[in-house]
Amino acid sequence: MLKRRNSLATAAAGAALIAAAVAGCGTNAQPIQVNLAASEVLAQAAQKTAEVTSYTVDAVANVTHPQEGNGKVQGRMLYQSKxxxxxxxxxxxxxxxxxxxxxxxxxxxxxxxxxVKVEALKELLGATKPWIKVPLAEVGNQGQVNQYLGQIQQFDLASVTKLVTASKDVKQAGTESVNGEDTTHYSGTFPVDAAVTQLPADKQEQARTNLAELKDVKFDVWVAGDSLPRKLTLNGSKEGATLDATLLFKNFNEPVNVEVPPADQVGELPKSTVN
Structure with a gap:
């Protein structure tokens, strides 16, 4: 359940989706020093991401399931803790x-x-306004709302970076440019059960749900000279179920403009749906 703001943002806020500022990122960051072991780079990246106070992530995830069929989720998240x-x-x-x-x-x-703004959800709950307002304390009791908010963890910088630190076989795979920035590419795998335990306790349940059908996950991460990831991919499969996800991170510690919808466009959650 997402019971407080940390769980909901699932980031440093937070999140393993979390707070002093990190030095700004230059557009020509130098690659990570080659004398650092790949596992040390991941640990350093996890530490740095936990200090990030804002970022933007673009993500796409494709999934297949032998019973439930194929699926795709694509979007963007803006996050700030301060x-x-x-x-x-x-x-x-x-x-x-x-x-x-x-x-x-x-x-x-x-x-x-x-x-929350979802046309189908609006019709299902009988709302009369485009947006539905839900107090955070009630989110865990709202299955339909909680379903969509659960996507936040899959976009979370700190959570996904922490997962890859469970890898025992990560290695450097060269240097590449990501969105015009120099990065070092690292590749490896992590066991889902061990990776989930790297997260704070209030984030482990949602992570297990997101990765429930997978056993071992292959990852690639591109880390810039400031030790922050610019790109991360996850690929996994088990018994016919597959996951293929790509996340692109940018705008670390830059101002974020998140505005709530106009009051006249917001309705309360219908009381009949509250457990």
């Missing part, structure tokens, strides 16, 4: 098992309130 917690998640594509959500999903978290 001066106040704020998350703006936009999922342009939400397609699971051949069923998609026209118009996608939008979720905004600010302090102790979540605003």
């Amino acid at each position: 001066p106040q917690l704020a998350v703006d998640l936009t999922l342009d594509t939400v397609d699971m098992g051949g069923r998609n959500l026209p118009g996608g999903v939008r979720a905004i978290l600010q302090d102790d309130t979540v605003y």
Whole structure:
């Protein structure tokens, strides 16, 4: 359950999706020093991401399942922990098992309130306004709302970086440019069970749900000279189920503009749906 702001942002706010500022990123960052072992680089990246106070991530995840069919989630998340917690998640594509959500999903978290905009959810709950406001304390009791907010962890910088530190076989795979920045490429695998235990306790349940059908996950991560990842890919499979995800991170510690929807566009969660 997402019971408080840390769980909901699932980041340093937070999150392993979390707070002093890190030095700004230059566009020509130098590759990580080659004298550092690959595992040390991952540990250093995990430490650095835990200090990041804001970032933007673009992500796409493709999944297959022998019973539930194919699916795709694609979107962007803006995150900040200071001066106040704020998350703006936009999922342009939400397609699971051949069923998609026209118009996608939008979720905004600010302090102790979540605003959700999903046309299908609006109809299901009988809401009369485009946006539904849910106090954070009630999110865990709202299955339909919680389902969409669970996507936040999959976009979370600190969570996904922490997962890869469970790798026992990571190695350097060269240097590459990612969005115009010099990075060092690292590749390896991690066992899901061991990786999930690297996360804070309040984030492990959601992570297990996201990775439930997988055993070992192959990853590639591109780390810039400031020890922060610019790109991360995850690939895994088990008994016919597969995951193929790519996340691109940028705008570390830059100002984030997250605005709640206009009051006249926001309705309360219908009381009949509250458990």
